[in-house]
Amino acid sequence: MAQKPSIAKGTRDFSPSEVNKRNYIFDIVKKHFKTYGFQPIETPSFENSETLMGKYGDEGDRLIFKILNSGDYLRKVDDKTYESKDATAMTAKISEKALRYDLTVPFARYVVMHQNEIDFPFKRYQIQPVWRADRPQKGRFREFFQCDADVVGSDSLLQEVEFVQLYDAVFTELGLQGVNIKLNNRKILAGIAEVIGERDKLIDFTVALDKLDKIGIDGITKEMREKGISEKAIEAAAPLFSLSGSNLEQLAVLKDLLKDSEEGSKGVSELTFIIETIASLGLQTAKLTIDVTLARGLNYYTGAIFEVGAPEGVQMGSIGGGGRYDDLTGIFGMKNVSGVGISFGLDRIYLVLEELNLFPEAIDQSLEVLCVNFGEKEGLAALKLVSRLRKMGVKSDLYPSAAKMQKQMKYANNRNVPYVVLIGEEELENNTFVVKNMLIGDQKTYSLNSPEEFINEL
RNA sequence: GUGGUUGUAGCUCAGCUGGUUAGAGCGCUGGAUUGUGGUUCCAGAGGUCGCCGGUUCGAACCCGGUCUUCCACCCCA
Numbered sequence: 001m002a003q004k005p006s007i008a009k010g011t012r013d014f015s016p017s018e019v020n021k022r023n024y025i026f027d028i029v030k031k032h033f034k035t036y037g038f039q040p041i042e043t044p045s046f047e048n049s050e051t052l053m054g055k056y057g058d059e060g061d062r063l064i065f066k067i068l069n070s071g072d073y074l075r076k077v078d079d080k081t082y083e084s085k086d087a088t089a090m091t092a093k094i095s096e097k098a099l100r101y102d103l104t105v106p107f108a109r110y111v112v113m114h115q116n117e118i119d120f121p122f123k124r125y126q127i128q129p130v131w132r133a134d135r136p137q138k139g140r141f142r143e144f145f146q147c148d149a150d151v152v153g154s155d156s157l158l159q160e161v162e163f164v165q166l167y168d169a170v171f172t173e174l175g176l177q178g179v180n181i182k183l184n185n186r187k188i189l190a191g192i193a194e195v196i197g198e199r200d201k202l203i204d205f206t207v208a209l210d211k212l213d214k215i216g217i218d219g220i221t222k223e224m225r226e227k228g229i230s231e232k233a234i235e236a237a238a239p240l241f242s243l244s245g246s247n248l249e250q251l252a253v254l255k256d257l258l259k260d261s262e263e264g265s266k267g268v269s270e271l272t273f274i275i276e277t278i279a280s281l282g283l284q285t286a287k288l289t290i291d292v293t294l295a296r297g298l299n300y301y302t303g304a305i306f307e308v309g310a311p312e313g314v315q316m317g318s319i320g321g322g323g324r325y326d327d328l329t330g331i332f333g334m335k336n337v338s339g340v341g342i343s344f345g346l347d348r349i350y351l352v353l354e355e356l357n358l359f360p361e362a363i364d365q366s367l368e369v370l371c372v373n374f375g376e377k378e379g380l381a382a383l384k385l386v387s388r389l390r391k392m393g394v395k396s397d398l399y400p401s402a403a404k405m406q407k408q409m410k411y412a413n414n415r416n417v418p419y420v421v422l423i424g425e426e427e428l429e430n431n432t433f434v435v436k437n438m439l440i441g442d443q444k445t446y447s448l449n450s451p452e453e454f455i456n457e458l
Numbered sequence: 459g460u461g462g463u464u465g466u467a468g469c470u471c472a473g474c475u476g477g478u479u480a481g482a483g484c485g486c487u488g489g490a491u492u493g494u495g496g497u498u499c500c501a502g503a504g505g506u507c508g509c510c511g512g513u514u515c516g517a518a519c520c521c522g523g524u525c526u527u528c529c530a531c532c533c534c535a
Contacts (some may be wrong), residue, residue, distance in 0.1 A: 002507085009526070061531055062459075128534085135459080138528070144535065264522085300521085321535080345535055374493080409495035424493060438495070 010134070010142025017079040019364050021350060025174065026127060029147055029344055032169045033125040036162060038149050041124050043106040049098045055105050055331065057299065061130045065093055065099040076257075099131040103148045104328075104341070111152055112332040120153030120337075126352060139347060150341030152328060157270060160304045160324065161277045163342045167308055168286040175358045177285045178311035179319070182383040184294035185271050186301050186323070188254060191264015192240065192292075195257065205229060206295035209240070213293070219240045223384070240292055247275050250290045302326040306342055310352050319348045339396060368458065369396035370412045372405065382423045385433060385451055392455050414436060419458075423448075 007083045014022065033040075044068055053061055074082075077093045084090075088276075100106055103126045111118065127147045136142060149166070150235075151159045157166030164181055171179045177379065193202040204227035208220045215223070220241070224234050239257065243250055251272055271290065278288050288310075294305050296318075303324035310316040322342030353359055369389055371382035382398050389396040399408045412420045422434040435441045435454055446454045 004506090005506095006526080057533090059459095063533080132534080134534075135532095136527085137530090140535075146535070252464095280520080311465075318535085319506080343535070347535075372494085405493055411495090413495040422493075426493090436494070441494090441496090443494090 002145065008142070010136035010140075012141065012143075016366060017364050020366075021353070021359050022346065024355070024359060024363055025346060025349055025455045026147070028173050029170055030125070030127070032166060032173070033121070033149050035169075036123070036149075036166050038123040038125040041107070041110060041126055042128060043100070043103075043110055043126070045095045045097050045129070047106060047109070049092075049096055051109055052098050052101055052105060056101060060101065063134050063301055064101050065131045065133050066095040067097040067099065069096055099292075100128070101132060103128060103146045104150070107150060108329045108339075109149070109332055111331050111337070112334045115334060118153075121151050121159075122153055123151045125149040139351065141347070145346050147344040147346050148341055149343075150339055152337055152339040154340075155326075155338040157273050157304075158277075159279070159340050160270075160274050162307065163322065163340065164265065164274070164278050164288055165281065166288075167281070167342065168283045168308075171286055172284040174349070174353065176311060176352065179286050180309040180311075181286050182291040182294050182307045182309060183271065183274065183288060184291055184304060184305040185267040186303055187263045187267030188258065188271065188292060189267075189295060191258040191261035191267055192237060194261045194264060196236040198229050198233045201227065201229050203299075205237075208441070209293050210295040212241060218456070242401050243292055247288070247290050250292075251275065254292070267303075274304065275293065296321055298322060300325045310348075311356075314352055314355060316348055316352050318357075319345045319352060321345075362418055365395075365418065367395050367397055367415055367417045369394060369419045369421055370408075370415070370417045371396070371398040371423065372408045372412075373399040373402045373421075374424045375402045378423050378425065379426055381428055381448070382421065382433075385421065385423070385448065388451055394458060 003038055030040075049066065051065055056064070073094045077090065081093055083088050093154075107124065107126065111122065125148065129143055129145050131143050134140065134142060164183075167181050168181070171177075184203065187205050190199075190202055193199050193205050198205055205224065208223040208229075211223070212220055221234055222294060225231070239253065243253060245253075254271075255265070255268050275288065275290070291307070294307050296305060296307055299450060301323035303326065305323040306321055307318045308320035311317050320343060322340070324338065324340040326338045328336070329335075358407035369386075371386055373379045373382065379398060379402065386396045386398050399411065409420065418438055420436045420438060422436065422443075427433055427448075431448045432445050432449055432450070433454075434443050434445050444454075
């Protein structure tokens with residue numbers, strides 16, 4: 001019995017037009033990764049469970065897709081574990097592998113395993129799918145691509161500067177003008193927590209602060225109160241909630257606010273270096289702004305934090321992000337290796353380019369020339385022309401059967417083919433072919449002896 | 459993981475308080491048009507009403523479960 005086909009929750013098929021558009025983005029991103037000296041790596045789609053488990057927090061462990069062991073795996077479970085019905089204990093017994101959850105942890109594993117063959121600083125890029133057992137929402141899937149570039153083995157702030165330039169280069173070539181590269185520093189957040197006397201509430205404080213543009217000042221002060229942050233501390237931090245002005249003005253305010261915190265002051269000087277260096281180098285189309293409310297990925301970032309916002313007027317959250325993490329490889333026993341990296345949010349960039357109509361027109365042109373098939377002899381002559389066109393790199397095809405003219409023309413029209421070639425009985429006799437321009441509808445005749453006349457006009 | 463929401467033709471959606479044979483637009487196929495698509499006209503094909511069960515004389519409609527969609531939270535790209 002035929003079953004109705006379906007697709008797993010949170011997954012997608014990509015049709016030709018979508019693949020073309022996605023590749024267009026990939027190709028531009030890759031091109032700039034390469035010109036900045038990054039090298040590609042790939043890692044397996046699944047890893048040993050112990051490589052992934054415990055690296056993303058409790059929430060992360062829940063969202064990792066586990067792969068069932070092969071064979072008669074239940075036989076190996078002792079009765080006690082089986083009867084306890086404890087999913088965590090049970091999972092450890094019946095699953096030893098799990099699907100990749102992000103690209104950063106596998107990369108850290110890769111660096112540690114290949115440390116003797118890598119020349120540091122090592123700049124790598126990686127574009128591969130990752131999987132999360134999350135509940136899907138718009139723009140959030142259970143299978144999606146991550147597109148990362150990281151540098152390990154250099155603590156120079158010039159790396160941060162390069163990533164800002166890289167973002168600018170990619171978004172400029174994609175035609176996405178006016179993206180906002182937001183910059184913050186974990187040390188500044190830690191310094192703030194320190195000077196307001198809530199050092200041990202750093203995470204709660206910043207998670208609340210991160211929601212400023214979403215729930216407003218009242219919302220975040222309420223959340224901070226609920227998390228047990230003192231009224232005095234909230235008051236002391238209040239100037240941050242309405243921090244405004246130019247980057248240099250904001251830096252001046254922060255410098256003063258954090259003058260008694262060693263860590264905070266370090267953060268301010270790091271941020272100042274990046275801002276000043278970029279100011280002297282210049283950016284093509286992007287804006288670089290300080291945003292002290294930026295707190296993404298705070299669990300592992302230790303220095304700079306990046307987030308890229310879509311241009312004004314586009315209803316879309318962040319389209320990229322990243323930061324510095326001082327101890328990337330420590331979890332796998334390799335100490336003192338600093339890493340810094342960025343990520344491009346492919347799916348969201350796709351949606352933004354679609355909304356602003358920024359994909360090149362020709363992207364949906366899968367065929368430039370289609371020859372109408374009028375029969376055996378005519379078809380053969382057309383196929384000779386097609387071979388010639390293909391050798392010249394022209395995307396061309398012969399309709400495979402001598403179907404009705406109307407059907408063949410309609411096919412060409414639906415496939416967005418700009419030129420239709422007609423070689424019928426009469427043309428065959430005169431050794432010519434007719435080219436119909438599907439856009440304006442006019443026709444021109446060329447000699448089969450010199451098709452380059454037509455090719456040169458393409 | 460919590461709360462809510464959605465599902466009817468290939469697509470977008472109508473379908474009254476439960477009542478005969480479930481409709482439209484677009485698309486598709488054929489014809490008007492035997493060498494001309496994109497505009498027009500005519501005709502036709504296409505439906506387990508997400509799935510399973512229940513209530514009822516009778517269910518697309520009511521109830522339960524399940525899957526799916528989307529939304530908020532959590533978290534995140």
